[in-house]
Amino acid sequence: MRYHKAPDETIRRLPSYLRGLALLLDQGYKSISSQGLADFIGINPWQIRKDFSYFGGFGTRGVGYDIEKLVKQIKKILRLDVVHKAALVGVGNLGLAVLAYPGFGVYGFEVAAAFDVSPQKVGRKVHNVAIEGVSELGTLRKRGIDIAIIAVPREAAQQTVDELVKAGVRGILNFSPCYITVPKKLKVITIDIAMDFARLPYYMPRQAGA
Amino acid sequence: MRYHKAPDETIRRLPSYLRGLALLLDQGYKSISSQGLADFIGINPWQIRKDFSYFGGFGTRGVGYDIEKLVKQIKKILRLDVVHKAALVGVGNLGLAVLAYPGFGVYGFEVAAAFDVSPQKVGRKVHNVAIEGVSELGTLRKRGIDIAIIAVPREAAQQTVDELVKAGVRGILNFSPCYITVPKKLKVITIDIAMDFARLPYYMPRQAGA
DNA sequence: CTATGTGAATTTATTCACAGCA
DNA sequence: TGCTGTGAATAAATTCACATAG
Numbered sequence: 001m002r003y004h005k006a007p008d009e010t011i012r013r014l015p016s017y018l019r020g021l022a023l024l025l026d027q028g029y030k031s032i033s034s035q036g037l038a039d040f041i042g043i044n045p046w047q048i049r050k051d052f053s054y055f056g057g058f059g060t061r062g063v064g065y066d067i068e069k070l071v072k073q074i075k076k077i078l079r080l081d082v083v084h085k086a087a088l089v090g091v092g093n094l095g096l097a098v099l100a101y102p103g104f105g106v107y108g109f110e111v112a113a114a115f116d117v118s119p120q121k122v123g124r125k126v127h128n129v130a131i132e133g134v135s136e137l138g139t140l141r142k143r144g145i146d147i148a149i150i151a152v153p154r155e156a157a158q159q160t161v162d163e164l165v166k167a168g169v170r171g172i173l174n175f176s177p178c179y180i181t182v183p184k185k186l187k188v189i190t191i192d193i194a195m196d197f198a199r200l201p202y203y204m205p206r207q208a209g210a
Numbered sequence: 211m212r213y214h215k216a217p218d219e220t221i222r223r224l225p226s227y228l229r230g231l232a233l234l235l236d237q238g239y240k241s242i243s244s245q246g247l248a249d250f251i252g253i254n255p256w257q258i259r260k261d262f263s264y265f266g267g268f269g270t271r272g273v274g275y276d277i278e279k280l281v282k283q284i285k286k287i288l289r290l291d292v293v294h295k296a297a298l299v300g301v302g303n304l305g306l307a308v309l310a311y312p313g314f315g316v317y318g319f320e321v322a323a324a325f326d327v328s329p330q331k332v333g334r335k336v337h338n339v340a341i342e343g344v345s346e347l348g349t350l351r352k353r354g355i356d357i358a359i360i361a362v363p364r365e366a367a368q369q370t371v372d373e374l375v376k377a378g379v380r381g382i383l384n385f386s387p388c389y390i391t392v393p394k395k396l397k398v399i400t401i402d403i404a405m406d407f408a409r410l411p412y413y414m415p416r417q418a419g420a
Numbered sequence: 421c422t423a424t425g426t427g428a429a430t431t432t433a434t435t436c437a438c439a440g441c442a
Numbered sequence: 443t444g445c446t447g448t449g450a451a452t453a454a455a456t457t458c459a460c461a462t463a464g
Contacts, residue, residue, distance in 0.1 A: 019387060033423060050426080050455090056425095059424055079411035084411055096306070100304075147414075197317065197399075200397060203221075203397040217434095260433095268446095426461090439446105439448085
């Protein structure tokens with residue numbers, strides 16, 4: 001089911017709830033109020049309650065939310081209740097950072113394959129993942145990999161995407177700083193770290209603090 | 211001046227216009243219509259015109275926009291018309307990727323310093339930047355560095371931020387997957403790559419494409 | 421008595437439709 | 443005639459206030 005009523009902004013916030021709840025669990029909390037979670041992740045409590053209400057509400061009035069149960073519900077909404085296998089394409093500096101990134105586990109992702117064009121890299125093993133040549137991309141479908149992470153130079157991005165589409169991938173996380181075109185029934189999320197950086201000065205105060 | 215009327219969403223889009231315009235310049239274009247730019251970056255033309263209108267409008271009716279002039283105007287709005295020096299804290303995998311990232315130049319950023327706690331790393335030079343010990347963070351103010359990029363483990367994030375605040379930094383790009391607290395007059399933008407990843411499955415279609 | 425869940429009110433952002441200028 | 447710039451209309455998201463359940 002695809003909870004059509006929920007605003008995109010709500011969907012955007014759900015992963016941050018998940019992250020906060022995982023941290024709270026680590027700290028030994030079993031349950032939390034919307035106020036407590038709000039303080040913890042820097043947001044308002046009514047926003048949290050409203051977000052949950054789009055899916056029917058997950059809490060107990062007068063008490064709060066059972067964290068473990070809440071995590072399970074949010075994961076189900078985001079379809080993170082099953083492990084998703086992802087392939088990394090492009091094992092440069094950014095690709096290496098992706099392979100080393102410890103934060104994917106919380107969301108049920110597993111980077112199960114890595115690809116690169118460079119013959120020097122192919123065959124090597126990085127963070128327990130063997131690097132394959134891009135000619136092997138066609139094997140993704142039968143390996144059950146339906147998500148790709150693109151960390152190739154901008155010039156190669158669109159071509160890489162085209163090959164991934166042919167390989168049956170349904171979702172792409174694009175780190176290349178460019179707009180790419182895909183068939184309508186495929187979701188692409190582009191992250192350009194420089195672009196977030198670029199709006200920082202606008203919001204910075206004029207004079208230094210303390 | 212701080213164009214108070216412009217929506218935050220407009221500010222969020224300006225860097226992507228900048229990116230697209232830089233690419234168009236590379237391709238030899240001198241001017242562009244809102245329709246042309248819209249097609250190029252995957253957005254609607256009226257959104258672009260509306261965004262520019264908050265600042266008075268930058269084009270010529272019946273003709274379009276002079277790209278070079280437009281770039282200059284947007285950079286001024288975002289305060290990217292001066293070079294900003296940034297310091298990287300944490301030279302792990304992600305930090306290395308930041309140092310190697312070629313995309314900052316477009317926006318007028320220069321990663322002018324790098325810091326790490328590891329004695330093995332201090333003293334080495336990576337991508338023309340010498341790695342210093344975190345005890346040197348106090349020198350940032352007099353070196354004219356007012357932006358910091360944090361790529362340290364989550365546990366160290368808040369403490370790092372506190373030191374950066376003392377060092378006079380006014381803006382922080384935080385790659386650590388956690389919420390951090392800062393004095394109100396300091397801007398923090400947090401990027402958690404796993405969080406963007408986490409909403410991908412929600413938007414993915416059920417069956418594989420072609 | 422506490423903290424959730426939710427309609428209603430408000431604010432914010434997008435889309436439209438066309439007036440205005442080259 | 444062509445494309446920008448913008449008020450007005452629509453849509454979306456946030457905030458509020460309180461009824462409701464435990």
